[in-house]
Amino acid sequence: FMLIGIMTLLSAAAAAGLTLGCNGFAGFGWLWQLPVGFFGAFLAQLILLFLVLVIMAQFVKMDEVQEKDNKFFRFTIHQVISLLVVLLGIKIDTKGFEKMPADKRVFLVCNHLNDVDPPVLLHFFKKYELAFISKRENDKKFLIGPFLRAILCQPINRENDREALKTILKCIQILKEDKASIAVFPEGYIHKD
Numbered sequence: 001f002m003l004i005g006i007m008t009l010l011s012a013a014a015a016a017g018l019t020l021g022c023n024g025f026a027g028f029g030w031l032w033q034l035p036v037g038f039f040g041a042f043l044a045q046l047i048l049l050f051l052v053l054v055i056m057a058q059f060v061k062m063d064e065v066q067e068k069d070n071k072f073f074r075f076t077i078h079q080v081i082s083l084l085v086v087l088l089g090i091k092i093d094t095k096g097f098e099k100m101p102a103d104k105r106v107f108l109v110c111n112h113l114n115d116v117d118p119p120v121l122l123h124f125f126k127k128y129e130l131a132f133i134s135k136r137e138n139d140k141k142f143l144i145g146p147f148l149r150a151i152l153c154q155p156i157n158r159e160n161d162r163e164a165l166k167t168i169l170k171c172i173q174i175l176k177e178d179k180a181s182i183a184v185f186p187e188g189y190i191h192k193d
Contacts, residue, residue: 002079002082003049003079003080003082003083004082004083004086004087007042007045007046007083008042010041010045011037011038011039011041011042011045012038014037014038014040014041015033015034015035015036015037015038015041016034016037017037018033018037019033019034019037049080049083053076053080053143053147054143056073056076056146056147057143057145057146057147058146060073060146060147060149060150062139062145062146062149066149066150066152068152068179069129069131069150069151069152069179069180070150070151073147073150073151074129074150074151076147077122077147077151078122078123078126081119081122081123082123084119085123090120092120092124094124097124100128105128105175105178105180105181105182106125106128106181106182107175107181107182107183107184108121108125108128108130108181108182108183108184109183109184109186110183110184110185111185111187112185112187117185118132118134118183121183125181125183128181129151129180129181130151130180130181130182130183131151131152131153131154131171131174131179131180131181131182131183132148132153132154132182132183132184132185133153133154133156133167133168133171133182133183133184133185134148134153134154134155134156135155135156135158136155136156136157136158138153138155139155151180152174152179152180154167154170154171154174155167156168171184
């Protein structure tokens with residue numbers, strides 16, 4: 001929750017500066033200047049964060065196989081997901097974490113119920129450094145593709161068994177070489193049942 005804390009402090013400082021620059025706290029103007037300044041500064045920071053993410057995505061070479069987990073991209077992903085969890089007020093009930101191995105890589109097999117499943121898993125399994133087996137169409141998605149590639153997510157061709165096998169073998173290699181844990185949604189599609 002480091003990012004949300006920094007953004008909140010900067011927004012509060014900007015709001016106080018705006019209020020002091022206008023009339024200070026002499027009249028009643030501060031009653032609207034503080035909240036408007038705070039939300040304006042917070043929104044400006046969100047826009048700046050988005051621009052930084054867009055610039056970062058430009059540095060990922062999508063035509064090359066990623067051989068190493070990019071810790072900076074992973075850190076950034078975790079910070080953005082934490083920010084979204086707080087801003088959106090997401091509450092998730094978790095059980096069974098005590099059964100997870102503390103010092104080993106894992107192979108996580110999950111049902112796919114919603115588009116937010118991968119970010120939720122990344123948020124709660126932070127220490128396992130998850131990389132997903134992801135449909136290759138995700139590589140073409142704005143921001144998502146480059147960031148998935150940077151954290152060793154492996155695109156799978158669901159239409160070609162040979163290519164799919166190469167992805168599975170690559171994931172086995174990633175686990176054996178202790179580069180990341182692997183998560184997969186074997187259904188391949190979102191299902192509500």
